[in-house]
Amino acid sequence: MTTVTGPSGEARPRILIENSEYWLRNNGDLAMLTITIERIRSRWPDARIGVLTDSPALLAAYFPAAEAITVTGTATWNDRGLSAMVAGRLGPRSVGPPAIARLRTSAIVPQHAHALRHKLHVLRSLASGSISPELEADEQDASSNRPAPPPVVAAVRSSSLVLALGGGYLTDADPAQTRRVLGLLECAIRHGVPTALLGQGLGPLDHPPLRARAADVLPRTGYIGLREGRRGPELAAALGVPPDRRAVTGDDAIELAYSVRAALTGRAIGVCLRDTDYFPTGDEPARIVGEVVKRTAGEHSAPLAAIPIAEYRAQDRRTTLQLIRGYSEVIAPPARFAHPRAVASRVSGCRIVVTGAYHLAVFALSQGIPAVVLTSSTYYDDKFHGLAGMFGDGVTVVPLNGDGLRTRLADAVEAAWTQAPALRAPLLAAARVQIDLSRKGFRCAAALAAGHQESGVPDGPEGATPLLASGPR
Structure with missing residues (x-):
């Protein structure tokens, strides 16, 4: 080693x-x-x-x-x-704003230069007849x-x-x-x-x-x-x-969120909506999501809590705040560059979450809070159905495409709100199982560095189950 x-x-x-x-x-x-x-x-x-x-x-x-x-x-x-x-x-x-400003500035020129070189290469290739756009893409794959x-x-x-x-x-x-x-x-x-x-x-x-x-x-x-x-x-x-x-093994972030769980069920509806190339939302589905969460929150006299996960170029923050604009009681999002424990702690004040961001669902479920999750691609179908497989009935997957979105989403949000108290204990139990599996996974990785299996060494604040002699299962 x-x-x-x-x-x-x-x-x-x-x-x-x-x-x-x-x-x-x-x-x-x-x-x-x-x-x-x-x-x-x-x-x-x-x-x-x-x-x-x-x-x-x-x-x-x-x-x-x-x-x-x-x-x-x-x-x-x-x-x-x-x-x-x-x-x-x-x-x-304190460090974050100037650090990210420098990164943005340094990224502008290389990105533009790369794009220009790529376009020139394609134009020269097409002009000479030596390569097609499809072959150009294949060459990029070969890299x-x-x-x-x-x-x-x-x-x-x-x-x-x-x-x-x-x-x-x-x-x-x-x-x-x-x-x-x-x-x-x-x-x-x-x-x-x-x-x-x-x-x-x-x-x-x-x-x-x-x-x-x-x-x-x-x-x-x-x-x-x-x-x-x-x-x-x-x-x-x-x-x-x-x-x-x-x-x-589950998601390693579960342990962090579980550690900040509250003793009592919260009263807010946590919200995060993403709109990117890999998670295309669209104006009409976004409008419907906003209408549903605001109406449901109003019916239960609940605040809406904006909880962004991806802060790169403020992508979640901007979309989510637009979604809940105009509602009477909005809990402001965590400060930019907050520690992830502070973000997970904000989730502990929620009774349910409605999210297109995977890790907001993880933060919620790990604290016994059900999640209504939104999907618009095969990539996110797999992410959220996989999460449902780990946490069970606490996850309701709602596709944004297809007919009847307003009704499907409203029914899912209302059901999650009603069932939240009964779901708390099984969700926390599922989180504990995954924390144990995750720690075992880390011990397997650590044993690789040591060159032999090590068992019975605590990895976290509550210790961990020793690694079985037969290795991971």
């Missing part, structure tokens, strides 16, 4: 984390990262924890114990400098096999373990990130560094080049924890991942 020497001469493992969202603007991803860093610290108090990110200052503000590994940097695993220590003291609400950038390779080679945190990024809906993560894992495998994926939402993955790439890399990883049992296990098996290297 690759280690460095600590101040008292002890071995210090290096854990490299693929966080999936390099700008650190998604509260669900931040929740999973929070739990993973806490588990690493519990198992290896002196470990060096590297996180791939585009924003070193914001990472230091959220997680003073972590070290930023940037894909565009020239050095890795540096000792923390003065700027990181200052950011850690100031916190994300999925390009190696990881040199700074990432350097970080990987000196790591004890590479962890890819949970998310829905191994999918056709996010080909660039799928390629990036598979490239990172392959780099680690090539250099003999153990790899593990935790809390993964796998698929849909039908695009031939991406699927072939996944089938090449994933069977060679050390361990894969899947966040749901509806689609993930079947796809992992089809990709060739051996049964003894995969298990259904």
Whole structure:
């Protein structure tokens, strides 16, 4: 196991984390990262924890114990400098706005330059008759096999373990990130560094080049924890991942949300609506959702709580506030750059949530709060039906397309409101089961770094069940 020497001469493992969202603007991803860093610290108090990110200052503000590994940097695993220590003291609400402003500014010119180069290449190819637009797309797919950038390779080679945190990024809906993560894992495998994926939402993955790439890399990883049992296990098996290297573990963010649960049922309706390329909502469905939640809240004298999850370019915040505009009692959203525990705590004041954001549903269900979830794509069908498979009757899936949306949604919201008290206990029980499974998954990953199975070591504030001798199941 690759280690460095600590101040008292002890071995210090290096854990490299693929966080999936390099700008650190998604509260669900931040929740999973929070739990993973806490588990690493519990198992290896002196470990060096590297996180791939585009924003070193914001990472230091959220997680003073972590070290930023940037894909565009020239050095890795540096000792923390003065700027990181200052950011850690100031916190994300002070550091966040200027950090994101710098990222936006630095991204403008490269994005425009890349788009211009691509257009010029296509125009030259078409003019010469040497390539068709379809072949151009195939050539882009072929680039999925390009190696990881040199700074990432350097970080990987000196790591004890590479962890890819949970998310829905191994999918056709996010080909660039799928390629990036598979490239990172392959780099680690090539250099003999153990790899593990935790809390993964796998698929849909039908695009031939991406699927072939996944089938090449994933069977060679050390361990894969899947966040749901509806689609993930079947796809992992089809990709060739051996049964003894995969298990259904639930979402790692469940532990964070469960830890801030309230003793009593709240009275608000939590709301989050997303409208993106991978979650197309449309004006008319959005209007209907707004009308239904406002009418139902009014009938029960309940406030509406805006709770955005994806804060990248304020995508959830902007859409959600527009949705509930004009209602008499609105609970303002958590402040930008709030800690994910603060966001999850805001959910604890809800009786139900209505959401198009996956992790708002996770935050709610983990606290015994039923969720009415909205879907408009196969990608989100799988996410939410998978979540329903883990939490049972506490999840009601409502497609935004099709006839009768107003009636279907109104009935689902009213039923969730009525059934909320009775659903609280079974939802909390389901959360506890998944927390235990998630901790077992982390122990499997940790054992890879140690080179042997370790059991009976507490991973969280309440300890954990020892890993069975037969390994993950």
